[in-house]
Amino acid sequence: MIRLEHVQKIYDDGFQALKNINLEFKEGEINVLIGPSGCGKTTTMKMLNRLIDYTEGQIYINNKEITSIDTIELRRSIGYVIQHIGLFPHMTIYNNVAAVPRLLKWDKERIEKRVDELLDMVGLEPEVYKNRYPSELSGGQQQRIGVIRALAAEPSIILMDEPFSALDPISREQLQDELVRLQKEIKKTIVFVTHDMDEALKIADQIILMKDGEIVQKGTPNEIVQYPANEFVKEFIGTERLGNNTTIPPVEAVMLNDADTLDLDSSLESAAQLMGEKNIHSLTVVDENNKIQGQVTILNASNSLQENKKVHDVLTPINHKVNKSSSLKTVLNIMNDNDVNELPVVDDSEQYVGMITRKEVLRVMTDLYMNDGNEGS
Ligand SMILES: Nc1ncnc2c1ncn2[C@@H]1O[C@H](COP(=O)(O)OP(=O)(O)O)[C@@H](O)[C@H]1O
Ligand SMILES: [Mg+2]
Numbered sequence: 001m002i003r004l005e006h007v008q009k010i011y012d013d014g015f016q017a018l019k020n021i022n023l024e025f026k027e028g029e030i031n032v033l034i035g036p037s038g039c040g041k042t043t044t045m046k047m048l049n050r051l052i053d054y055t056e057g058q059i060y061i062n063n064k065e066i067t068s069i070d071t072i073e074l075r076r077s078i079g080y081v082i083q084h085i086g087l088f089p090h091m092t093i094y095n096n097v098a099a100v101p102r103l104l105k106w107d108k109e110r111i112e113k114r115v116d117e118l119l120d121m122v123g124l125e126p127e128v129y130k131n132r133y134p135s136e137l138s139g140g141q142q143q144r145i146g147v148i149r150a151l152a153a154e155p156s157i158i159l160m161d162e163p164f165s166a167l168d169p170i171s172r173e174q175l176q177d178e179l180v181r182l183q184k185e186i187k188k189t190i191v192f193v194t195h196d197m198d199e200a201l202k203i204a205d206q207i208i209l210m211k212d213g214e215i216v217q218k219g220t221p222n223e224i225v226q227y228p229a230n231e232f233v234k235e236f237i238g239t240e241r242l243g244n245n246t247t248i249p250p251v252e253a254v255m256l257n258d259a260d261t262l263d264l265d266s267s268l269e270s271a272a273q274l275m276g277e278k279n280i281h282s283l284t285v286v287d288e289n290n291k292i293q294g295q296v297t298i299l300n301a302s303n304s305l306q307e308n309k310k311v312h313d314v315l316t317p318i319n320h321k322v323n324k325s326s327s328l329k330t331v332l333n334i335m336n337d338n339d340v341n342e343l344p345v346v347d348d349s350e351q352y353v354g355m356i357t358r359k360e361v362l363r364v365m366t367d368l369y370m371n372d373g374n375e376g377s
Helices: 041-048 071-076 093-103 108-121 139-151 169-186 197-203 221-226 231-237 268-278 298-303 328-338 358-370
Strands: 002-010 016-025 030-034 056-061 078-082 157-161 189-194 206-211 214-219 261-263 282-286 292-297 342-346 352-357
Touching: 002 041, 016 041, 016 214, 030 041, 030 169, 030 197, 041 056, 041 157, 041 189, 071 078, 078 139, 093 108, 093 139, 108 139, 139 157, 139 169, 169 197, 169 328, 169 358, 189 197, 197 221, 206 221, 206 231, 214 221, 214 231, 221 231, 268 282, 268 298, 282 352, 292 298, 328 342, 328 358, 352 358
Parallel strands: 030 189, 030 206, 078 157, 157 189, 261 282
Antiparallel strands: 002 016, 002 056, 206 214, 282 292, 342 352
């Protein structure tokens, strides 16, 4: 547990960046510091690993005042992730993640095991990614490496200063989801800085809203949304979000519900013709109860055209489908994990109701973010 008591920070030029900060960060919780640019978030965070010293007050980690802890030891027990991760560009992913364990002189076997475990944790296949260089990864993947690099030596505290701010909205959502999932396993004390209220509401156990070097309100996301302390908090939450944070529509609202299907005993000629007309490369096959039986691709159909076969002779299984009430985020995760661009949609009785495409999901999600008033940095 981390505790700040009556902490103040006056910079050398006389500017008072923090006024009487009293705070507690509990183990196993994600604590989010949020507020407008210049309110003192980064200053608060950097005092915890003593990148900045405080002028007044005390900071305790597990009841030990941090000025009494050796600085190097202190920093080793704290992982630190920043916006521009600063992976070492000339080093492989393996070497990047292994950097701190090496400093700590872990043996090779232990490091190898740890790197594999960490890559698995964030869904990056170790054999595929270990030997790549940072520039060979997407922004989201690089930031995942930044996160696991900070976790490598099993620190009990993780500081994250706007770690996802430079990412596109979709990667950002995915990393937020992953962080929440990861935290259920690792149960660290996480202090996370952001200026994005959506992000805070989504990941926080405790939100600390700051303004001009002071804490305006702290509480759970629900407490903040339901009982905003004053006009500033209300405004920061965004009036449209109060009492309503379901902005992302379900699959049902976005799917193509007039997508064509094939019957089991359709001829392959008609299947191929339909795909040609619609300029698509596969069609979903349903039985008389409208249940999905599989799919026929243009390739399968045209390979067997001469043989007078029917759809049921060449259909291949469909491995992934989604429910019409699933969220678009789920859909996108399934598409990404399985490298597919469209998925059939079923209702609660497993009957086929339509198709959803990646293009459409991205279009809707981008629109949502474009129209979502961002608070600026
Ligand atoms: N080294 C410094 N000297 C003087 N003022 C500083 C210094 N670092 C930050 N500040 C000021 O302290 C305030 C808080 O900064 P910071 O904690 O970085 O804000 P935030 O992270 O919330 O955007 C800002 O007004 C900033 O200009
Ligand atoms: Mg900052």
